[in-house]
Amino acid sequence: MIAQVFQEVFDTSYDITFRDRLPRLAGCQVSGWLDPVNDRILIRRGLSLEERSITLLHELVHQCYPDWSEEDVESCAVYIYDRLAEEDKAILGFLATDPAETAIAA
Numbered sequence: 001m002i003a004q005v006f007q008e009v010f011d012t013s014y015d016i017t018f019r020d021r022l023p024r025l026a027g028c029q030v031s032g033w034l035d036p037v038n039d040r041i042l043i044r045r046g047l048s049l050e051e052r053s054i055t056l057l058h059e060l061v062h063q064c065y066p067d068w069s070e071e072d073v074e075s076c077a078v079y080i081y082d083r084l085a086e087e088d089k090a091i092l093g094f095l096a097t098d099p100a101e102t103a104i105a106a
């Protein structure tokens with residue numbers, strides 16, 4: 001399961017994009033959004049690196065297991081994150097970071 005979801009980090013056809021604001025669900029601003037219509041995963045800016053990493057995993061778990069409940073998806077994302085090697089966490093963190101935030105000013 002970990003390998004399958006982590007492989008999605010590399011294989012996903014979704015663009016990963018970043019937004020300051022995402023829709024609210026039940027009064028809470030969501031951290032991430034899987035947007036199949038536009039082939040993209042949205043991640044909210046302003047979260048910590050760990051939160052963004054887990055959010056990206058969360059959206060990829062949705063992609064792997066579309067029938068799972070929100071609760072199961074989140075547990076799975078945290079479970080995987082806790083078991084990743086440091087180098088895999090670094091790759092995930094890189095993908096879950098807005099390039100605009102790390103760009104060197106011209």
Ligand SMILES: [Zn+2]
Pocket residue numbers: 058062070073
């Ligand atoms: Zn979700």
